[in-house]
Amino acid sequence: MDIRDRILDAAKMVYAQHGFRGATTRLIAIEAGVNEVTLFRTFGSKAALFEALMEAHVARSPVSPLPDNPVDPEREMTEWCSAVLRHMRENNALIRTSFGEIEERPEAAVSMCEGPNCAGRILTDYVLRLQSMGIAADDGDVPTAVAMLMSALFGDAISRGVMPNGFPQPESEAPSKYVRVFMRALGVKPARLRAPVVRAAAGD
Amino acid sequence: MDIRDRILDAAKMVYAQHGFRGATTRLIAIEAGVNEVTLFRTFGSKAALFEALMEAHVARSPVSPLPDNPVDPEREMTEWCSAVLRHMRENNALIRTSFGEIEERPEAAVSMCEGPNCAGRILTDYVLRLQSMGIAADDGDVPTAVAMLMSALFGDAISRGVMPNGFPQPESEAPSKYVRVFMRALGVKPARLRAPVVRAAAGD
DNA sequence: GAAGTAAGTAAGTAACTACTTGCATCACGG
DNA sequence: CCGTGATGCAAGTAGTTACTTACTTACTTC
Numbered sequence: 001m002d003i004r005d006r007i008l009d010a011a012k013m014v015y016a017q018h019g020f021r022g023a024t025t026r027l028i029a030i031e032a033g034v035n036e037v038t039l040f041r042t043f044g045s046k047a048a049l050f051e052a053l054m055e056a057h058v059a060r061s062p063v064s065p066l067p068d069n070p071v072d073p074e075r076e077m078t079e080w081c082s083a084v085l086r087h088m089r090e091n092n093a094l095i096r097t098s099f100g101e102i103e104e105r106p107e108a109a110v111s112m113c114e115g116p117n118c119a120g121r122i123l124t125d126y127v128l129r130l131q132s133m134g135i136a137a138d139d140g141d142v143p144t145a146v147a148m149l150m151s152a153l154f155g156d157a158i159s160r161g162v163m164p165n166g167f168p169q170p171e172s173e174a175p176s177k178y179v180r181v182f183m184r185a186l187g188v189k190p191a192r193l194r195a196p197v198v199r200a201a202a203g204d
Numbered sequence: 205m206d207i208r209d210r211i212l213d214a215a216k217m218v219y220a221q222h223g224f225r226g227a228t229t230r231l232i233a234i235e236a237g238v239n240e241v242t243l244f245r246t247f248g249s250k251a252a253l254f255e256a257l258m259e260a261h262v263a264r265s266p267v268s269p270l271p272d273n274p275v276d277p278e279r280e281m282t283e284w285c286s287a288v289l290r291h292m293r294e295n296n297a298l299i300r301t302s303f304g305e306i307e308e309r310p311e312a313a314v315s316m317c318e319g320p321n322c323a324g325r326i327l328t329d330y331v332l333r334l335q336s337m338g339i340a341a342d343d344g345d346v347p348t349a350v351a352m353l354m355s356a357l358f359g360d361a362i363s364r365g366v367m368p369n370g371f372p373q374p375e376s377e378a379p380s381k382y383v384r385v386f387m388r389a390l391g392v393k394p395a396r397l398r399a400p401v402v403r404a405a406a407g408d
Numbered sequence: 409g410a411a412g413t414a415a416g417t418a419a420g421t422a423a424c425t426a427c428t429t430g431c432a433t434c435a436c437g438g
Numbered sequence: 439c440c441g442t443g444a445t446g447c448a449a450g451t452a453g454t455t456a457c458t459t460a461c462t463t464a465c466t467t468c
Contacts, residue, residue, distance in 0.1 A: 003445085017307045021225040025426065035446050040427060093307055100304015102366065103221045103297055113367045120370050140388075144372045144381040151359030152352040159358070162306065163317045166324050168348045177348040184344075185389035207415085229456065239416050244457065 006032045007039055011053050016093035020050065020101055020108075054111040057094075061115045062087065066126040073130055073188055074179060077123075081153060081175040084119050088157035096158055120150050130188060137187025149182045211236045211243055215257050220297035224254065224305055224312075258315040261298075265319045266291065270330040277334055277392055278383060281327075285357060285379040288323055292361035300362055324354050334392060341391025353386045 001009075010032035015023040025046055029036040043049040064083040067076055088095065091112075098108035124146050130136035156174055160167045168177045183190070205213075214236035219227040229250055233240040247253040268287040271280055292299065295316075302312035328350050334340035360378055364371045372381045387394070 019223060019225065019304065019308075021223065022308065024424085026424090036426095037428085037447080038445060041445085046426065096306060097304045099362065099366075100223060100301045102300060104223075104226065106366070109366050113363070113370075117367050117370060141372075141381060141385055144378075145385050147359075147371050148352050148356040148382060148385060150370060151363075152355040154359050154363070155351075155355030158303065159317070159355075162303075162310070162313050163321050166317075166321060166354060167351050168345075174348075177345060178352060181345055181348050181352060181389045184391070185385045187388070225455095228454085230454095240456095241417085241458090242415060245415085250456065 003032075003034060003038065004042055007034060007042060007049070008053055008056050011049055012057070012094065015050070015053070016091075016097050019097050020105060025049075050108075054108055058111050058114055063115065063118050063122070066122050068129075070126065070130055070133065070135065073135060074176075074183060074190060077126075077179045077182070078176045080123070081149070081179055084116075085153045085157060085175055087115070088153060092157045092161075116150060116154065120146055123149070127186060130186075135188055140186035142186065145182060145185050148185075149178060152178050207236075207238060207242065208246055211238060211246060211253070212257055212260050215253055216261070216298065219254070219257070220295075220301050223301050224309060229253075254312075258312055262315050262318050267319065267322050267326070270326050272333075274330065274334055274337065274339065277339060278380075278387060278394060281330070281383045281386070282380045284327070285353070285383055288320075289357045289361060289379055291319070292357060296361045296365075320354060320358065324350055327353070331390060334390075339392055344390035346390065349386060349389050352389075353382060356382050 007028065011023065011028045014028050014031050017023075018027070025036055025039055028049075029039050032039070039049065043052060064080050064087075066080050070076060095112050098105075098112045102109045124142060127136060127140075127142050127146065131138055131140070131142070153175075156167050156178075160171065168174045211232065215227065215232045218232050218235050221227075222231070229240055229243055232253075233243050236243070243253065247256060268284050268291075270284050274280060299316050302309075302316045306313045328346060331340060331344075331346050331350065335342055335344070335346070357379075360371050360382075364375065372378045
């Protein structure tokens with residue numbers, strides 16, 4: 001791998017674990033397996049390195065889509081939530097650290113929020129489609145329910161490690177549980193009550 | 205105020221803003237209006253000061269109660285959520301910072317979680333009472349719904365500043381909106397629809 | 409007024425941190 | 439074979455940080 005990318009990767013790891021102040025150029029260089037001087041020659045300064053890091057991070061954050069034409073809302077939303085949650089969990093230390101430094105370095109947290117912000121809009125649009133199709137009740141408070149679901153994913157990714165019994169068990173079924181509660185809050189009927197055909201795959 | 209408490213208060217503020225590494229003994233001393241040497245004479249070391257700080261913090265975190273005999277669930281839960289959310293918002297920088305340092309100093313975040321953990325149990329018990337009274341549907345997923353509501357409060361307190369449009373507007377009405385969605389998810393009827401007699405299940 | 413105690417002041421120490429400089433090494437193309 | 443550019447290495451600089459030491463000041467109590 002390119003030296004620049006190796007340093008960026010190392011910086012990401014070290015930053016996630018130790019924060020900006022704790023992520024010393026020495027540690028980053030060791031983690032990247034390069035000389036500390038190389039780091040300065042490549043990026044100029046620690047601050048510049050972190051700017052590059054944030055840019056690189058937002059550049060390659062995937063955004064999970066939701067189908068334009070909902071067919072099986074429960075399954076579709078569960079898969080979507082699983083993907084979003086997995087992504088958040090993979091980056092959980094990074095998210096926590098950047099949030100913890102909002103006061104001193106807001107840019108980092110703002111970068112981190114682009115993904116979730118976008119995800120929230122995607123989900124909102126999807127649910128509005130469900131409403132207009134008559135699949136979801138038309139008196140549901142969509143923005144609030146979406147905020148709650150997104151917060152649940154966020155909280156799960158970030159806090160489950162510290163307070164495991166505050167979250168649904170087992171971990172692997174959390175997304176489907178969140179989605180079912182979400183659906184009920186918005187008056188979305190489970191598939192088997194809507195369609196003439198029944199479930200072939202009864203999950204639980 | 206006692207010098208010890210003045211230092212503890214200052215430490216809390218400075219820590220919330222700058223994190224453990226950034227909260228230098230010098231800054232804390234200035235903020236407390238005492239000499240830096242006094243700080244060391246009082247607590248011995250920076251680490252010991254922070255231990256004392258966490259202890260003091262959990263010692264005086266209030267826990268909002270919920271009535272033993274529910275009368276008006278919507279009002280009661282809304283008031284409770286407002287209180288919990290207010291408390292979280294007041295400490296939002298502190299919560300963020302301690303969460304951001306979980307990897308390096310887990311104790312701080314664990315202390316911060318005691319409150320929410322306890323709050324979650326209180327809410328769960330309350331909802332179970334609603335269920336046994338027939339006010340809430342008996343097929344609702346209480347633990348998951350509670351997790352989602354608590355996450356919503358947590359997320360609101362912590363992230364609203366960075367992504368305001370991810371949360372219900374206006375800020376002041378967020379608690380009541382969360383509660384309404386929560387109630388619907390658990391099949392709790394608004395007060396006016398609840399007759400003295402219980403009707404058959406699966407209304408929606 | 410003596411004695412004790414809590415606080416301030418000034419100065420210093422050892423370790424660490426971001427960053428620089430100067431020089432050696434090595435791969436590669438002409 | 440020679441130059442060039444990327445990298446490593448050793449050393450150094452200036453600033454910061456936790457913590458210490460030695461001394462002074464002010465207030466209380468006997």
